[in-house]
Amino acid sequence: MCLQLVLILKVRFAILNKQLNHLVKYFSLHCTNTLHRRVIVREKFICFTKICTLHHLLSKSVRLFNEVFGVTLLLMFSVNFVAIVILFFYVTVQLQSNEVYWNYLLYTILTSINYVICSIVVCDVCYSTVEEANKSGELIHKIDTEDCDMIDAIEMFSLQITNSRVEFSAAGFFAINYALLFSIIGGVTTYIIILIQVSASLSKTEWNKLTLEVV
Secondary structure, three states: OOOEEEEHHHHHHHHHHHHHHHHHHHHHOOOOOOHHHHHHHHHHHHHHHHHHHHHHHHHHHEEEEEEEHHHHHHHHHHHHHHHHHHHHHHHHHHHHHOOOOHHHHHHHHHHHHHHHHHHHHHHHHHHHHHHHHHHHHHHHHHOOOHHHHHHHHHHOOOOOOOOOOOOOOOOOOOOOHHHHHHHHHHHHHHHHHHHHHHHHHHHHHHHHHHHHHOO
């Protein structure tokens, strides 16, 4: 459900950017000094103000999404992180053992790989949606016009985008983007190394105890 809502927001931002692209092409190809063109510019100005309003509403929808699903996303990434650590640690231990049961190992990987895929997909969708929303700020500065109302509207839209930054977060603890994936990779690597060292030290301790008992 979370992914569906984020994809819907992404599609809406893409539609707005498409309309902004039309405005950029129009102002780059047509002169606005004639009376007829000024009438058309007025219509484009009304269209632009509607785009600003819709973009603001979509930005508010993103903030509302974070409030509603932030804790859910936080729990999801926490569970995924723990599951990924356990999965890779188990695989590492099994590969280091004297006898490897490949069928059972492959089954474990296939049943647990969905945690990895889920994390990648959520980060990718959220990141692409944010990029689509931020693309509007780049497009509005490509509108070449001498109309004062249009220039003022562009400045207001630019301030609106700056003040209401679009970002998906897990209850405010961290932003959901590709940087989160690198953080997960680094965290998983660190914890696996720690667990391997702890398991090795425990195995050595148990071996020493067994040796002492035999002696």
